[in-house]
Amino acid sequence: MVLVVTSAAFAQDARLRRLETMNEGRVWEAVGRLDIGGTGFCTGALISPKLVLTAAHCLFDKASGVRLDHEKIEFRAGWRNGRASATREVRRAVVHPQYDYSSDLTPDRVRNDLALLELRWPIRNGVIRPFATGASPTKGDNVGVVSYAKDRSEAPSLQEVCTVLARQEGVLVTTCTVDFGSSGAPIFAFEDGQVHIVSVVSAKAEAEGQPVSLGTSLSTQLRDLEEEMEAGAGFLPTTGQTRPRVLVGEPRRDTGAKFVRP
Template identity: 60%
Template sequence: MLHRIVVLVSFLFAAGIAQAQDTMLRRLSTGEDSKGWEAVGRLDLAGAGFCTGALIAPDLVLTAAHCLFDPESGNRIDQSRIEFQAGMRNGRAEAYRWVRRAVVHPSYRYDGPVSAERVRNDLALLELEQPIRNGTVTPFKVARVARPGDQVGVVSYAQNRAEAPSMQDVCRVKGRQQGVLVMSCDIDFGSSGSPVFSFAGGQKRIVSVISAKAQAEGERVALGSQIDGSIDLLRSQLANGVGILKPTISQARRVRVGDARETSGAKFLKQ
């Protein structure tokens, strides 16, 4: 699930900043490769496709809001049939958890034209039925700000690489428009909800969530939500009882993964 958007915008690249060359995607196919990234997982969406999510607390997964909607009907997916598979690699995950509640950013609207506002607010927080506390999966911290010129990285599942996550160690924040981060990161269908990391000070912190892929000035780019205070807002919604509670489902039940669906080529502006 990833919106394909043709972005008819212009943005200023950070001037005077030395920029590292983007690295290629590399598959995290072994336990050694995946060490430290086990809290990134695949979200199986009621057998209708998948997204990527990341654990930010033992029982909370951060992802993109549009992952919770059926792209054909526009209706919310039954969250009790969404399963988070932490560190899924080659058919096996570090932990499997069903989703108990899910909240989306209160300003997010799935229907209507794709816009900067929609991408900016494309965030959701999933509360798991049971916390993940196995000693291997360590939740990530979140940072509020990413600036043009910053070097970032992304870990994602995607179309044709759904069985193991891939890591792009180096990509760049090329600009920021109306709260949307424009990045050079290599993403594809299924990468929706993927965490974008800052490595400043030698610490991994999530600074954005992948919402869409696009074109800008003839170049393929990734669009990400700006975190800012949105995580606190989503946590507050959960604390205030927002979100539909579903009956507990046996962990033995598994969701069968279907192919990720492509959406139509929505545009910010008409050509």
């Protein structure tokens, strides 16, 4: 994956806007913070009253590479300044079958970095409306992202306009601003007044010295996860996975980008 990024690609980007109040964030209440057993957090979004879409690597321990106990994960929809519009425990979780946490951070890994969480109880409160999913955008399209991150963990932030730089090998490369904690954040497309999730944040990277974000493919990968759920999967494996030592930020093979898990 070799990218040529120019400053013009970032010219139309909107700045991150912190959604401080419920009125500001009303449309985005189905985006929430995933609290990972008190050890960290990711971002996730409802795609049905009972299903949350996020990044697969959020379900693995960073130090050991072992799959985490998903029953210790809480989804806090619309989390803002110490309060959530709804909080639910996770009943089960499926990771894409081709995702390998132990592998290097390559396009193949990013493409499959997707997980689906089933909540113990559905969220149906009339305020939180799950998002539909849509087809991946193409190069030059505008998208947006809503996420939490390390320096903005107490309220979501919206970047309403960023740009798709490329769609290569099933990986969406955008100018969207992400950081640690943004993993699993929904990337949105806006069409005819409707908002659709078209990708999920997997990693941040550099291309030609410029920061970019990398998102997963949804089409086939999401169908795979839904089939896993329908087949009754989603319980913890009997053995954990481990990973080799990785120097975060080092170049990966011949991708032309530096990958960092946010």
